[in-house]
Amino acid sequence: MEHDPFKWGRPDNATYGDYDYRISNAKNTEFPSMHTQQPIVTGTSVIAIKYKNGIVMAADNLGSYGSLARFSNIERLIPVGKDTVVGISGDISDLQYIERALDELEVENDYDGASHPFKANHIHEYLNKLLYQRRSKLNPLWNAVVVAGINSDNEPFLAHNDLLGVQFSSPTLATGFGAHLAIPLLRKVADKEEDVAHVTKEQAREAILQSMKVLFYRDARSSNRFSLVTIDKDTGISFEKDLKVENMSWKYAETIKGYGNLQKF
Numbered sequence: 001m002e003h004d005p006f007k008w009g010r011p012d013n014a015t016y017g018d019y020d021y022r023i024s025n026a027k028n029t030e031f032p033s034m035h036t037q038q039p040i041v042t043g044t045s046v047i048a049i050k051y052k053n054g055i056v057m058a059a060d061n062l063g064s065y066g067s068l069a070r071f072s073n074i075e076r077l078i079p080v081g082k083d084t085v086v087g088i089s090g091d092i093s094d095l096q097y098i099e100r101a102l103d104e105l106e107v108e109n110d111y112d113g114a115s116h117p118f119k120a121n122h123i124h125e126y127l128n129k130l131l132y133q134r135r136s137k138l139n140p141l142w143n144a145v146v147v148a149g150i151n152s153d154n155e156p157f158l159a160h161n162d163l164l165g166v167q168f169s170s171p172t173l174a175t176g177f178g179a180h181l182a183i184p185l186l187r188k189v190a191d192k193e194e195d196v197a198h199v200t201k202e203q204a205r206e207a208i209l210q211s212m213k214v215l216f217y218r219d220a221r222s223s224n225r226f227s228l229v230t231i232d233k234d235t236g237i238s239f240e241k242d243l244k245v246e247n248m249s250w251k252y253a254e255t256i257k258g259y260g261n262l263q264k265f
Contacts, residue, residue: 039091039142041065043076044221045178046087046146047211049186050171050196051204054156054232055148057085058208060215061242062223063092069223077227078102079237081118084149085229086127089175090163091142098141101130120149120157124167132165140164144175150233156196171196174211177219182211201230209246216245224248 013019041063048057063071076095078086080102088095105126109118124147134141140163151157159169171193172186189207190199208228216224224245230238 036091036094036139036142039094041070041092042221043074043089043092043095044219045174045176045182045215046076046089046144047174047178047182047186047208047215048087048146048148048158048172049190049199049204049207050156050158051190051199051201052197053201053234054150054230055158056201056204056208056228056230057087057146057148058212058226058228059087059089060212060223060226062221062225064221067220072223072225075227075241077229077239079229079239080106080123081149083231083233083236084118084120084123084147085231085237086123087146087148087175089144094141094143098127098130098143098145119152120147121151121159123147123149124157124159124161127161128165128167131161131163135163135165146173146175148229149231154233156231156233177222178211178215181214181218185211185214201232205230213245213248216248 011019043063044060046057046059048055057077059076061072061074061076062069063074071092074092076088078088078099080086086098086102088098102123106118127145127147131141131143131145142163144163145161146158147161148158149156157169158171158173159167160173160175161167171190172183174182174186186207189203190196205228212226215222226243226245228240228243230240232238
């Protein structure tokens with residue numbers, strides 16, 4: 001191994017032959033271009049549930065660098081138009097790319113001054129095409145996206161897209177760890193599309209708040225601070241930012257036994 005401070009860590013030329021500088025200068029060689037292979041700074045779950053007149057959706061504000069809680073003020077609920085909100089989990093840099101793409105879409109649509117406003121189903125279809133196009137170029141956007149809002153028929157709309165371009169709709173949706181922990185709680189309130197007509201805004205909101213508390217307890221990449229949005233077809237969008245999980249208690253940890261203790265026989 002080379003011990004010259006300027007070459008430290010490289011294989012010794014006398015043993016392995018001359019160092020191939022094309023490796024460190026790959027951008028100037030015939031090496032193929034390479035894309036992100038895995039997310040670096042990430043956001044965790046986005047959860048959402050339909051109710052009779054709209055949708056309640058929430059996401060925390062943490063950006064994790066691996067296991068490090070690096071950024072505490074990341075907003076992952078993005079309003080688009082007058083009655084659509086896009087919730088994004090996964091890679092934060094790709095989230096910013098999607099946010100810019102949606103901004104450009106709105107600007108382009110407003111150029112003529114007589115544009116038709118985007119509805120939630122339009123945004124969902126656009127994002128599905130964008131994600132699938134990037135996947136087809138083998139350069140996917142490492143995100144899962146939840147689109148919530150009011151559709152062209154003036155009805156609540158809730159749908160999911162992922163990095164493969166897969167899309168589906170459900171009265172309850174969650175990404176990340178929320179797909180395992182929050183969905184069972186949300187389905188107690190609205191399991192099927194027929195149940196939505198009997199769910200009130202208050203019930204939907206309470207289910208979301210309880211789910212955010214469970215996620216904070218059980219998901220190591222989550223935060224106790226989060227944003228919540230209510231999209232109602234009668235009253236429009238209502239954002240609540242910098243909310244905090246309430247009535248937290250870790251007392252139950254005192255009763256946990258058997259981890260790390262030496263058992264004597």
